[in-house]
Amino acid sequence: MSYTEELGKRAKAAESAAAVASTSQKDRALAEISKALLENKELIIAENAKDIAAAKANGMTEAKQDRLRLDEKRIEGIAKGVDELIALKDPIGQVIDGCTRPNGLQIIKTRVPLGVIGIIYESRPNVTVDAAALCLKAGNVVILKGGKEAINSNICLGKIMRGAVEKAGLPADIIQVVDNTDRETTNELMRLNGYVDVIIPRGSANLIQAVVKTATVPVIETGAGNCHVYVDASADLGMAVKITDNAKTQRPSVCNAIESLLVHKDIADKFLPMIAERFKSHNVKLYGCDRTITILGSSVEKATETEYATEFNDFVIAIKVVDDIDEAIAHIRKYSTKHSECIVTSSLENAQKFQKQIDAAAVYVNASTRFTDGGEFGFGAEIGISTQKLHARGPMGLTELTTVKYLINGNGQVR
Amino acid sequence: MSYTEELGKRAKAAESAAAVASTSQKDRALAEISKALLENKELIIAENAKDIAAAKANGMTEAKQDRLRLDEKRIEGIAKGVDELIALKDPIGQVIDGCTRPNGLQIIKTRVPLGVIGIIYESRPNVTVDAAALCLKAGNVVILKGGKEAINSNICLGKIMRGAVEKAGLPADIIQVVDNTDRETTNELMRLNGYVDVIIPRGSANLIQAVVKTATVPVIETGAGNCHVYVDASADLGMAVKITDNAKTQRPSVCNAIESLLVHKDIADKFLPMIAERFKSHNVKLYGCDRTITILGSSVEKATETEYATEFNDFVIAIKVVDDIDEAIAHIRKYSTKHSECIVTSSLENAQKFQKQIDAAAVYVNASTRFTDGGEFGFGAEIGISTQKLHARGPMGLTELTTVKYLINGNGQVR
Numbered sequence: 001m002s003y004t005e006e007l008g009k010r011a012k013a014a015e016s017a018a019a020v021a022s023t024s025q026k027d028r029a030l031a032e033i034s035k036a037l038l039e040n041k042e043l044i045i046a047e048n049a050k051d052i053a054a055a056k057a058n059g060m061t062e063a064k065q066d067r068l069r070l071d072e073k074r075i076e077g078i079a080k081g082v083d084e085l086i087a088l089k090d091p092i093g094q095v096i097d098g099c100t101r102p103n104g105l106q107i108i109k110t111r112v113p114l115g116v117i118g119i120i121y122e123s124r125p126n127v128t129v130d131a132a133a134l135c136l137k138a139g140n141v142v143i144l145k146g147g148k149e150a151i152n153s154n155i156c157l158g159k160i161m162r163g164a165v166e167k168a169g170l171p172a173d174i175i176q177v178v179d180n181t182d183r184e185t186t187n188e189l190m191r192l193n194g195y196v197d198v199i200i201p202r203g204s205a206n207l208i209q210a211v212v213k214t215a216t217v218p219v220i221e222t223g224a225g226n227c228h229v230y231v232d233a234s235a236d237l238g239m240a241v242k243i244t245d246n247a248k249t250q251r252p253s254v255c256n257a258i259e260s261l262l263v264h265k266d267i268a269d270k271f272l273p274m275i276a277e278r279f280k281s282h283n284v285k286l287y288g289c290d291r292t293i294t295i296l297g298s299s300v301e302k303a304t305e306t307e308y309a310t311e312f313n314d315f316v317i318a319i320k321v322v323d324d325i326d327e328a329i330a331h332i333r334k335y336s337t338k339h340s341e342c343i344v345t346s347s348l349e350n351a352q353k354f355q356k357q358i359d360a361a362a363v364y365v366n367a368s369t370r371f372t373d374g375g376e377f378g379f380g381a382e383i384g385i386s387t388q389k390l391h392a393r394g395p396m397g398l399t400e401l402t403t404v405k406y407l408i409n410g411n412g413q414v415r
Numbered sequence: 416m417s418y419t420e421e422l423g424k425r426a427k428a429a430e431s432a433a434a435v436a437s438t439s440q441k442d443r444a445l446a447e448i449s450k451a452l453l454e455n456k457e458l459i460i461a462e463n464a465k466d467i468a469a470a471k472a473n474g475m476t477e478a479k480q481d482r483l484r485l486d487e488k489r490i491e492g493i494a495k496g497v498d499e500l501i502a503l504k505d506p507i508g509q510v511i512d513g514c515t516r517p518n519g520l521q522i523i524k525t526r527v528p529l530g531v532i533g534i535i536y537e538s539r540p541n542v543t544v545d546a547a548a549l550c551l552k553a554g555n556v557v558i559l560k561g562g563k564e565a566i567n568s569n570i571c572l573g574k575i576m577r578g579a580v581e582k583a584g585l586p587a588d589i590i591q592v593v594d595n596t597d598r599e600t601t602n603e604l605m606r607l608n609g610y611v612d613v614i615i616p617r618g619s620a621n622l623i624q625a626v627v628k629t630a631t632v633p634v635i636e637t638g639a640g641n642c643h644v645y646v647d648a649s650a651d652l653g654m655a656v657k658i659t660d661n662a663k664t665q666r667p668s669v670c671n672a673i674e675s676l677l678v679h680k681d682i683a684d685k686f687l688p689m690i691a692e693r694f695k696s697h698n699v700k701l702y703g704c705d706r707t708i709t710i711l712g713s714s715v716e717k718a719t720e721t722e723y724a725t726e727f728n729d730f731v732i733a734i735k736v737v738d739d740i741d742e743a744i745a746h747i748r749k750y751s752t753k754h755s756e757c758i759v760t761s762s763l764e765n766a767q768k769f770q771k772q773i774d775a776a777a778v779y780v781n782a783s784t785r786f787t788d789g790g791e792f793g794f795g796a797e798i799g800i801s802t803q804k805l806h807a808r809g810p811m812g813l814t815e816l817t818t819v820k821y822l823i824n825g826n827g828q829v830r
Binding site: 015016019022099101104107112114115163193197198200212213216219220236239242243245246247250351354355357359360361362363364365366367368370371372376377378388389390391393394403404405406407408409410411412413414415 | 430433434435479516520522527529530559610612613627631633634635639651654657660661662665670726737748766770771772774775776777778779780782783785786791792795803804805806808809816819821822823824825826827828829830
């Protein structure tokens with residue numbers, strides 16, 4: 001039996017204990033994890049230092065090293081995140097729907113855990129704890145496969161969490177961290193049908209595409225976000241500047257930041273200089289169509305298909321002047337990754353048209369796309385943002401880590 | 416551009432029209448389809464005759480030929496099925512959840528179509544119409560790839576439906592039938608990411624496994640059913656005979672029929688002869704463990720791992736005498752495909768234990784597993800029975816052919 005199959009087998013053996021664990025037992029395990037993280041700060045920092053040293057030796061950029069680094073404050077933040085899950089409502093056992101059929105059969109639709117979840121992710125070791133804790137709260141078993149750059153940190157965090165889970169009277173195998181950096185293990189994990197119920201990749205578009213291509217286990221895609229703001233002719237231009245600026249520059253590296261700006265031709269002369277002025281303070285690089293260049297001048301580089309299709313994740317934006325809302329909708333349909341799209345408008349008709357015709361997880365009227373987030377939606381926590389249409393769409397909280405089971409009670413009914 | 420990509424492109428082009436079509440427009444299309452089927456009975460029967468002739472030439476069994484055959488009565492039945500969808504509630508636009516956040520953002524979670532659905536199926540041509548009509552009612556676009564044995568029937572039904580959809584003012588491409596029997600087209604369809612949002616295979620376990628292995632588009636698995644009845648020590652044995660017999664013999668070819676029977680050792684001496692007597696009238700072939708053979712005699716063949724793991728889909732059953740409910744639960748955990756499982760018992764404790772610990776789409780107390788069905792659950796119609804945990808579990812009706820979209824309304828909110 002391969003190492004990966006062994007992982008799968010151990011996960012399946014722990015599945016039932018996780019599924020039937022009471023809320024208080026799961027919460028006790030979360031409290032133990034939080035406590036153990038704080039008690040083992042020095043150990044974690046020491047193991048993380050090995051990863052940082054390797055990163056330095058491999059010439060990793062300072063910015064990336066910073067994402068990898070765990071210090072006392074960050075560990076406290078991670079532990080606090082785990083503590084916060086305790087307060088969240090346990091989704092397991094919730095009765096969602098039900099009826100009594102004419103033949104007297106009582107049908108009850110209840111919420112149950114998904115089972116064994118494989119998480120494949122990169123870089124930041126905090127995901128190891130965040131994801132494990134969320135899966136545990138929803139009664140699932142998790143197999144975590146992080147990036148090779150964080151292997152020492154991840155193994156250390158895994159050991160600490162496993163000990164804590166055991167201390168709470170649950171099987172340690174509810175949380176397993178892959179302890180090698182072998183690509184073969186990742187590939188096997190994605191094809192471990194029968195042992196793994198779902199794979200959730202978290203990371204770059206490349207990682208996610210590789211998982212989608214390779215996996216035979218069902219996958220929930222997360223994260224790709226080529227998002228747009230469309231400023232309509234009737235928009236409050238002050239509001240449009242505020243929203244566009246926020247959606248682009250408040251945190252450009254994340255998936256709910258915008259990559260393109262569409263502007264109605266009637267207000268382009270007035271609006272484009274306003275937003276360009278604002279962008280200047282953040283050194284945003286501008287690409288634009290010919291009409292944009294005519295208005296803003298030659299500091300704007302000509303935008304091609306490539307720019308409109310790119311998720312820059314950076315202080316870069318592609319601008320297009322459009323004739324009307326229909327052209328805006330058509331453009332978004334062509335380039336959108338169906339994550340978050342926004343119209344700024346004062347027209348009720350156009351607001352409704354945009355929300356009806358745009359196919360995306362979140363469609364905004366007069367608010368920044370940056371709100372597509374489990375915390376901002378009031379979910380308390382999130383495992384990622386689903387950009388596919390099956391199972392979950394948009395921010396995924398605890399509920400999205402569950403499935404359903406029908407309980408049917410009869411007194412001898414047959415067909 | 417390949418033929419399959421062309422199909423995908425045309426489907427995507429029709430997607431928006433299907434998604435925003437009003438309920439009355441979709442219902443008009445359904446009515447036109449039903450009418451056109453009745454008006455074209457002779458044509459359908461003539462095209463179906465070509466398939467039947469080919470089947471005969473290829474030595475297809477009479478039973479399979481019968482499943483393939485379309486006669487006047489069957490076409491009327493198919494048309495009636497389409498008519499019945501008109502009465503069902505349109506799931507699109509339903510508001511599922513929502514809130515107003517502390518910052519004033521109004522978040523509305525609504526139901527929207529999945530988009531483009533690929534259905535890959537075998538044999539019975541009625542699926543061509545059933546599946547297309549269900550997808551249409553839920554605002555989806557469908558690409559249908561049936562089996563080569565029904566190719567002439569399927570193409571003919573596709574043409575009739577496309578004409579009807581157009582007559583109702585919707586794009587014909589809402590329904591497309593693959594008009595070749597090329598395996599390459601099927602494989603391409605399963606990997607048409609960007610054009611196809613979900614693949615639903617319907618048919619044999621082999622077909623479904625092939626789709627799971629090949630597809631990069633998300634798949635909803637349907638149909639595999641290795642289901643069990645466990646007769647507890649406290650069971651009403653008359654009820655147990657009735658339920659076991661019904662679950663095995665009422666329609667053994669379908670996925671919600673049982674394949675194995677587990678019997679508590681304390682009542683095995685009494686119950687096994689009762690059910691064996693009943694099975695005799697259906698000529699059910701019996702496999703059993705040593706204890707079963709001791710009780711029922713040598714007419715029972717020895718059951719091995721293979722029999723317990725097999726979905727016979729026939730008048731065949733594997734029997735095992737177990738020491739207690741825990742052994743029954745462990746056996747089911749090992750062999751179940753997580754479709755439908757049943758306990759017959761008078762013990763509330765054991766009923767609750769079974770429903771809590773068994774992981775399956777439908778877990779029955781004192782009723783036949785044959786009720787796992789969209790019609791029996793009150794869904795009005797079903798596209799299949801999902802045996803996986805993502806997106807949908809158990810019978811899939813109109814709701815399961817939808818996804819969600821968040822509409823977010825603000826007045827200038829930024830982060």
